[in-house]
Each structure stands twice: as structure tokens, then as C-alpha cells.
Amino acid sequence: GGMASAAPASVTSALAAAWAADPAGRLLLSAWAVTAVGVTTRAILLRRRARTRSKEQQQQQESKVEDSPSTASGATIDGAAGGTDPQREEPPTATKQQTPFRRVLTLAVPSWRTRPVLWVGVLTSGIALRLLVSIKVNSEIGVLGSLLAKREWASLLRCQLGYALWAVPASLLAALQKYAATQASLSMRTRLQHHVHQGYAEAASLPLSLSAAGETVQRATGDTKSFCDAAVQMYEALAKPLIEVTLLSAKLASMMGGVQLMQCYGFFLFAGCWTRFVGPSISTMSGDVAAAEGKLVAAHAQVAEYAEEIAMSGGGCLEAGALDGHLNALASRSRTLSLQHFCSESLDSYVVRYLGILAAFTTMMPAVAKSAADHATLGDPTEYFLTCLHLLVNVGMACRDLFGAGKAAGTARAMATRVAVLMDSLASAPSATLVHTPADQDAPLIEMSNLGVDRPDGTRLLRGLTLALSPGQRVLVLGPNGVGKSSLLRAILGLWPAAEGELRLNVPHDKVVVLPQRPYVPSNLSLKALMLYPATEHDAIWGVADATLLEALEWAGLGAHATGAADLHRPELVQGLSGGEQQRLAATRLYLRKPSLAIMDEPTSACEPAFERLLFSYCVANAISLVTIAHKKDLGAYHTHQLLLEPNGSAKYIEVNEGLAGTGSSSNVSEEGVLC
Structure with a gap:
């Protein structure tokens, strides 16, 4: 009867006394005390270490921000001062403070x-x-x-x-x-x-x-x-x-x-x-596991992308070792996280x-x-x-x-x-170049004034570049590796910001065709979709006749890949194309669109000379303005000007065949031949 009316504290005291009287109970109570003290002490030390590490990372982040170059300082792209796009305003302060x-x-x-x-x-x-x-x-x-x-x-x-x-x-x-x-x-x-x-x-x-x-x-x-x-x-x-x-x-x-x-x-x-x-x-452990997972996925994607090159070079064992390294890192972090979850x-x-x-x-x-x-x-x-x-x-x-x-x-x-x-x-990311149509159709297609281009890490590649590419003019960009030829194209297309100066691209988007050295030819698209890429069924050019598409394939030397109109809609026909065939297929985009401006980065590097002559002759015959990157000086025969880039960041803009241009005027070259 006393237990029935006792307060809960009495029940707890009675329970503790009963356990203390039993050897197993005393052992359990001692284990509780030791575990509680040990686990709590460990938690305090880990939290102090985490705070210290967080402060160090924050200081490193602040130092990186202070040391990072301001690549867009003073640059004007398409008339937007300071490299600032009015369409991309800074978010409000409240948004920045959100976690x-x-x-x-x-x-x-x-x-x-x-x-x-x-x-x-x-x-x-x-x-x-x-x-x-x-x-x-x-x-x-x-x-x-x-x-x-x-x-x-x-x-x-x-x-x-x-x-x-x-x-x-x-x-x-x-x-x-x-x-x-x-x-x-x-x-x-x-x-x-x-x-x-x-x-x-x-x-x-x-x-x-x-x-x-x-x-x-x-x-x-x-x-x-x-x-x-x-x-x-x-x-x-x-x-x-x-x-x-x-x-x-x-x-x-x-x-x-x-x-x-x-x-x-x-x-x-x-x-x-x-x-x-x-x-x-x-949170930290989960982030580490996700980062390791991302590196492993990226490594597998790289092997899948360059499988043929790796096999030809005999690098299978090296890549397998690298993949094992990423896998081991993932497994180690996953085991740590799993152990923590277990505990x-x-x-x-x-x-x-x-x-x-x-x-x-x-x-x-x-x-x-x-x-x-x-x-x-x-x-x-x-x-x-x-x-x-x-x-x-x-x-x-x-x-x-x-x-x-x-x-x-x-x-x-x-x-x-x-x-x-x-x-x-x-x-x-820095603002892209704005593409617009000028009121005067004889205005330069590309205008550069004191243009400077940096790498993403802030290293200056080009400086003081000033030129104007008029309709019908074709410029061949030459220079040693790493001098900034492809970087200039990225700046023209707005993929990289201008570090200084002014850059204007006065051509409608649908009047520009870009042919990179490595064309984008995914195997899940049909021949028609690849020839008209990136157009869709909602674009006017999608209505081009099948006969015209077949004609373009014949022009590019790919007629054997499509014997009839039905083949144009079969994606499996593009599987297994060689590098040269992929470049030829990409060139049909230029043939079909007949653009005002074509920007090309070694577009025929994997093709035989006959097709190279065919492509550039077509551009000359149709008065297509060109900005071409190449290492072959003999391509100058198809261009009106040459832009010679130097390792020190300077450049020379030389007129070579002004008579080939459909329209346009001579460029300004100083007495020393250095770009002004």
C-alpha cells in the first residue's frame, strides 16, 4: 500500500537502490556514467575543432575574394558600361542573406x-x-x-x-x-x-x-x-x-x-x-560524401567521353587506377558517415x-x-x-x-x-555579349575598341585590340598555341567577358553560324535535327525541304549516309561518325543557313584538303564574313585580312586580299603594323 501511494521520486529511488544492490546493476550504472562523461567530452572537443576549422575556412574564403582580380573592371560589352547587363541586376540584400x-x-x-x-x-x-x-x-x-x-x-x-x-x-x-x-x-x-x-x-x-x-x-x-x-x-x-x-x-x-x-x-x-x-x-560528412561521389561520376564521364583515345594510347590501367583512387576516397568517407550513423x-x-x-x-x-x-x-x-x-x-x-x-x-x-x-x-557568370541588328546594314559586323581578354584566372591574354569587320570581309586569326585565339572567339560570342575596352557584335543571332573544332553531334538526334541544330519544329528553317537537306549532305560528301528522305529522321545513322565526318555534318549548318557571319575554330582540322577548299570557297562565293582560327597560313587565300596574335598580348591586323571582299573598307594599320 505504501508503494501505491508513493511519489514518483520514491519509485525512482527504489529502482536505483535495487540496481545498486545487484552486481550487474552496479556495472550498468558505472558504464552509464563512464559513457556519458566520455561521449560528452568528445562532443565538446569536436565542436571546438569544428568552430576553429570553420573560422579558418572563412578567413581563406575572404582572402581569396580580396586577392581575386576584377576581370570586368572598365570593360564595355555591346555598349553596357562596366560589363554590367541591365537585365541582370544585383539581387536585394535580403536575398543575399538567405541561407x-x-x-x-x-x-x-x-x-x-x-x-x-x-x-x-x-x-x-x-x-x-x-x-x-x-x-x-x-x-x-x-x-x-x-x-x-x-x-x-x-x-x-x-x-x-x-x-x-x-x-x-x-x-x-x-x-x-x-x-x-x-x-x-x-x-x-x-x-x-x-x-x-x-x-x-x-x-x-x-x-x-x-x-x-x-x-x-x-x-x-x-x-x-x-x-x-x-x-x-x-x-x-x-x-x-x-x-x-x-x-x-x-x-x-x-x-x-x-x-x-x-x-x-x-x-x-x-x-x-x-x-x-x-x-x-x-551535414559536413554528407557534404564530403557527395563531393567524393561527384568526383567519381566526373571521372567516369571523362573515361566514357575519351574511351577511344584512352584505348589507343594504352592508358586503360592509368585511368583504372585514377578511378580506383576516387572510389577509395568515396568508400572511406562513406564508411566514416556510416560509422557515425551507426553510433x-x-x-x-x-x-x-x-x-x-x-x-x-x-x-x-x-x-x-x-x-x-x-x-x-x-x-x-x-x-x-x-x-x-x-x-x-x-x-x-x-x-x-x-x-x-x-x-x-x-x-x-x-x-x-x-x-x-x-x-x-x-x-x-559575367554578362554575355548582346546581339542586335544595326539600322545601317553596311555597319561593321564586329567592332572592337581597345579590347582586352583575360583567362578566368585573371591572366591577361589580349590587350589593346581595335578593329572593325565589315560585311564581306574575312579575317584569319593566326598565332602560336596558347596565345589567345580561341579566347578571342569566346569573347566575341560572349562566353568570356571583356576585361577592358568595348566589343560589339552587330549581327542577328539567326545570321551567325559557329563551327567549333569539336562539333556537337549527339547520337540521339536525327540527321535533320543535327543539320538544323539548334532549331526546333517551331523555327521557320525547320520547314526546309528534304531535298535541300539531301543536297547539303551531298555537298558535304555525306550523301551515302542518307539514301532517301526517310533516313533524315533516323538518329541511329549518326552513330559511329568519324571526327572528319562530324565536322562535315556540322558544316552543312553553314550551307543551309547561308549566314552573314561564320565564326570558325579549325572547322576542317580532321578533314581532307579537298573539303577544306570546298568549304572556304563556298564562303567566298556567298560573301559570308568569316572569323577563322587556324594554323594553316595557306588559308589566307580565302580571307581578306589576317590577325596575327603575339605571345605578349599584342596583335597585328593585316590586309591580304581586300579584292575578295564583297563590301567593306580597308582597316587602319599603324606605320609599324601594330594594331591601333
Whole structure:
């Protein structure tokens, strides 16, 4: 009778005394004390080390920003002073202060009227309904235990039927919860990756953006998926426990009293806060694993892209060793993360779940003892005990999930940081050249005034470049390797910013054709799509007759690849094309479009001389202005001017065949022949 009326503190004291009297109990209590002190001390040291490392990284970042060159200083591209595009204004200060997690989440869920919010609502409803059903199921379990103890077999069998019936909606709601979570993550990922794809299309300089981000494939695919999954898991880890605690607390308070329930919650709160404190940051470890995964994916992509070259060079073993190195780094970081998850899960499970059950059992003891004297109020002790125990176990699990939400949040933050790097690089690249049509059709197609071009690292390649390319003029750009020939083309096309001076490209976009040394010929497109790339069925040129396309293939020496109009629409015909055939196929774009300006970077380096003569003769015959990069000086016969780039950044602009030009005027050359 004394135990039945004793305060909960007396139950705890009695329990501690009983354990202290037992050798196994003393060993367990000692192990608890040693583990608590050791784990807490380790956590304090790790947190101090993490803060120190964070400060060092921040200082390094600030020093890099201070030392980085201002490549766009003083430059004017297409009349926009200072290299600033009025269409790309600086974001407001409030946006800059947003965390990467909040920024990426806003892109994935821009408003309340979106599909992710709809599925999150379904998820929340499923959680609440499932918990209501679970309360009923737990009550049925308590009744079953009571009937079994009383050996009331007929009632027990009827109660089993009720339990089986209630299990049906419980199972359906559990499946609905998982389905809604999957759909919420998928809809978020769809929106987020759509922003990435739009960033590819709208980036001022896609090559610079992707180079700055690094590990683009992993950031754009794997990391976006991981972020969306982790964000939904974080919501579940917060919403589900809160709903559980709210609904179950009302039921438990009516059964065991508010004082005992608050004591039980006090234990869960203390245990959850402690396990959260002693666990190191999952965010940093998850970010390290994602970075290692990105490097491995990039290495595999590189091998796949250059498989033939690697095989010809006999570099298979070297590449395999490099891949193994990336794999070992990924495995090492993954093992570290898995070990941390193992330790955290073990500690959380033992402290919050199993010791939570023990705490729940202990807090119920006074009420169970009281039931002997007040049976009418509490009902059957066995049914009461089993029902309360199951409900308290669920509360303990909910508290564990609630305090474990920090792990999901850490993963989400790590993935958001990686995705934000890609988003920022796509949005912050230097402004591209604006293409516009001049009112005067005889105006120069390209105008450069005191133009300077830098590498992305700030190294100056070209300086003081001033020239004007009039319609019908063709300039051959010559110079040794690394002098800046391709960099000049990148500046003209807006892929790289001008470091200084002014650059204007006065040609409509659809009147410019670019032929790089390595043409883009993906094997999943048809011959027609490749010949008209990047046009689609919505563009006027898409309506060109099949006979014209076949004529272009014959002109390029590729007539054998399409014997009829049907072959133009078969993507498999472009598979296995040699490098020279790919350059020929790309040249059909020039043949079909007949542009005002063609910008070419060694477009026939893999072709025989006969086709090279054919291509440049076609450009001369059709008065197509050219900017051509090459190492063959004999191509000067097809050009009106030569631009000779020097290693010191200077250049000479020389007239060689002005009579070949359809229109235009002579260029200005100083007495020394140096560009003025």
C-alpha cells in the first residue's frame, strides 16, 4: 500500500537502490556514467575543432575574394558600361542573406499553390489519420492482453476480428504516407531541376559557370535528388512526431494523469537534447560524401567521353587506377558517415527508445499501484498497462524522431549548399555579349575598341585590340598555341567577358553560324535535327525541304549516309561518325543557313584538303564574313585580312586580299603594323 501511494521520486529511488544492490546493476550504472562523461567530452572537443576549422575556412574564403582580380573592371560589352547587363541586376540584400537551404527550398517550393505543397498536405493528413487509427489499434492490443490474461476465449476471438479490421486502414494509411512523401520529393526535384535547366539556357557564360561550379553532373542530378529527399524526410521527422505527441498526449493524460506524463516527457526531452548534442555534424560528412561521389561520376564521364583515345594510347590501367583512387576516397568517407550513423542510431535507440520505455514503465507504476485501490476508475490493470505502454512507446519513438530530425536537416543543408553553388555559378557568370541588328546594314559586323581578354584566372591574354569587320570581309586569326585565339572567339560570342575596352557584335543571332573544332553531334538526334541544330519544329528553317537537306549532305560528301528522305529522321545513322565526318555534318549548318557571319575554330582540322577548299570557297562565293582560327597560313587565300596574335598580348591586323571582299573598307594599320 505504501508503494501505491508513493511519489514518483520514491519509485525512482527504489529502482536505483535495487540496481545498486545487484552486481550487474552496479556495472550498468558505472558504464552509464563512464559513457556519458566520455561521449560528452568528445562532443565538446569536436565542436571546438569544428568552430576553429570553420573560422579558418572563412578567413581563406575572404582572402581569396580580396586577392581575386576584377576581370570586368572598365570593360564595355555591346555598349553596357562596366560589363554590367541591365537585365541582370544585383539581387536585394535580403536575398543575399538567405541561407543556401532557404534559397534552394524557395526554388523547389516557390509558393503555397504548388504541387509539392499539395503532396505535403496529403502527407500530413495521412500522418494524422494513421495516428488516430494507431491509437485505436493500441487500445485493441490492450484489450487483447487483458482478455488473454482472464482466459475469456470467446471475447478474445471477437476482439481479434476487430483488430484485424482496424489493421486494414492502418496499413493503407502507412502506404499512403510513403507514397505522398515520394511524390512530394519528386515534385520538388522536378521544379528544382527545371531551374537548373533554365540556368543552362540563360547563363551568361555556360562554360565559365559550369567550370566554376565543378562536379556539375553530381550537383545537378544526385545532389538535387538528395536535397529533396532529405527535405521531405526532415518535414516528416518534424511533423510526424509533433502530431503524434499532440494526439497521444491527450489520450495518455486522461489515462495516467498529467504529472506522470510530464515526468515521462521530461526524460524524453533531456535524452533527446543530450543525444543531439553529443552527435557530430552529419551535414559536413554528407557534404564530403557527395563531393567524393561527384568526383567519381566526373571521372567516369571523362573515361566514357575519351574511351577511344584512352584505348589507343594504352592508358586503360592509368585511368583504372585514377578511378580506383576516387572510389577509395568515396568508400572511406562513406564508411566514416556510416560509422557515425551507426553510433548515433545505437545511442539514440538505447537512450531514447529503450530507456524511454523503462522511464515510461517507471512513471506508470504509481498509477498501476493506485488501480488496485481504485479499480473502478482505471479499469482492468492489465489492459491499462498494455495500452499505456504501447502509447508511451509510440511517444518515445516520436520524441526520438523529433530530436533525430537534425540529421535529416544536416543532410538537407549539405545538399542545399552544393546545389546553391551550381545555382550561384549559373546566375553570377559575367554578362554575355548582346546581339542586335544595326539600322545601317553596311555597319561593321564586329567592332572592337581597345579590347582586352583575360583567362578566368585573371591572366591577361589580349590587350589593346581595335578593329572593325565589315560585311564581306574575312579575317584569319593566326598565332602560336596558347596565345589567345580561341579566347578571342569566346569573347566575341560572349562566353568570356571583356576585361577592358568595348566589343560589339552587330549581327542577328539567326545570321551567325559557329563551327567549333569539336562539333556537337549527339547520337540521339536525327540527321535533320543535327543539320538544323539548334532549331526546333517551331523555327521557320525547320520547314526546309528534304531535298535541300539531301543536297547539303551531298555537298558535304555525306550523301551515302542518307539514301532517301526517310533516313533524315533516323538518329541511329549518326552513330559511329568519324571526327572528319562530324565536322562535315556540322558544316552543312553553314550551307543551309547561308549566314552573314561564320565564326570558325579549325572547322576542317580532321578533314581532307579537298573539303577544306570546298568549304572556304563556298564562303567566298556567298560573301559570308568569316572569323577563322587556324594554323594553316595557306588559308589566307580565302580571307581578306589576317590577325596575327603575339605571345605578349599584342596583335597585328593585316590586309591580304581586300579584292575578295564583297563590301567593306580597308582597316587602319599603324606605320609599324601594330594594331591601333
